[in-house]
């Protein structure tokens with residue numbers, strides 16, 4: 001029953017990803033009340049009106065109460081923007097509400113970890129700065145479970161260069177680009193990859209080859225922790241929109257290449273692909289929606305207890321893959337390319 005729940009506060013719910021997350025949540029949870037927070041109330045109101053059973057809220061992240069009216073109450077706080085104050089996380093902890101951090105790179109989660117350590121029993125805190133709102137990591141683990149052990153887990157996300165998010169996403173990409181090296185796991189060691197280590201050739205689902213670059217998202221640490229594979233990387237491929245068939249919109253691919261030992265003890269090298277006709281923002285919004293319904297206990301188990309979480313620690317891989325397919329993803333297993 002979602003009707004008894006207070007609204008989920010989506011800070012940034014009127015943005016490119018946020019408005020798609022509202023739509024995805026509404027599809028998964030028709031009765032879930034939603035509060036859409038942003039600086040521009042008219043913009044947030046328009047998204048709320050489209051969604052139904054939703055309200056809009058003018059937010060001030062410089063305030064401890066986020067600018068919410070006295071007496072306002074929420075069931076979770078989801079922050080779809082880089083909250084440099086972290087007031088949104090502190091608000092969630094103070095009110096014992098699940099919190100989702102969606103916009104932090106691998107190299108900048110320290111302040112949130114420290115806030116969590118100060119008050120570990122106050123609220124569930126979910127890191128979701130992962131690629132496509134956690135969908136990539138959780139899908140990779142779905143395939144990883146079919147192997148007894150994994151030596152190499154190479155994951156890539158393929159997008160088009162005209163697949164634009166909003167201004168907040170641009171600012172984040174610019175900030176991420178200022179960090180020259182990327183953390184990845186190679187030969188059982190964590191290295192700050194540069195030069196040749198930072199790049200590799202990725203074959204897209206249409207067989208074309210592209211240069212991918214290691215991208216500093218949380219997927220590498222999640223996947224290494226969950227599989228103990230000595231070699232783990234996540235690469236981003238940004239391909240030219242000019243190469244796309246005329247009239248087609250930006251689409252998104254996830255490419256999973258695993259080397260390891262199969263259930264029968266045999267050496268295995270497998271490649272699986274998940275392709276979707278929607279853009280990066282839409283897929284990220286879907287990943288987020290799946291995590292929010294899980295956090296609240298509306299899918300996959302009871303409400304998540306206070307603690308610090310990555311998506312793979314609260315979501316069931318097979319359920320996520322099934323729901324991604326229901327949204328429109330196409331899965332190709334054991335593909336051979338190149």
Ligand SMILES: NC(=O)c1ccc[n+]([C@@H]2O[C@H](COP(=O)([O-])OP(=O)(O)OC[C@H]3O[C@@H](n4cnc5c(N)ncnc54)[C@H](OP(=O)(O)O)[C@@H]3O)[C@@H](O)[C@H]2O)c1
Nearest residue numbers: 012014015016017038039040103132133165166167168169
């Ligand atoms: N983890 C993932 O999978 C993933 C994937 C894609 C994007 N992202 C991240 O998601 C975030 C949103 O991306 P986007 O493309 O949706 O950007 P966007 O279109 O610019 O949306 C930003 C949203 O945040 C609100 N906002 C911005 N600054 C604010 C502030 N100071 N106080 C309150 N509200 C504020 C905006 O509304 P107002 O302008 O009205 O305030 C808008 O609703 C970015 O941080 C991006 O890096 C994460």
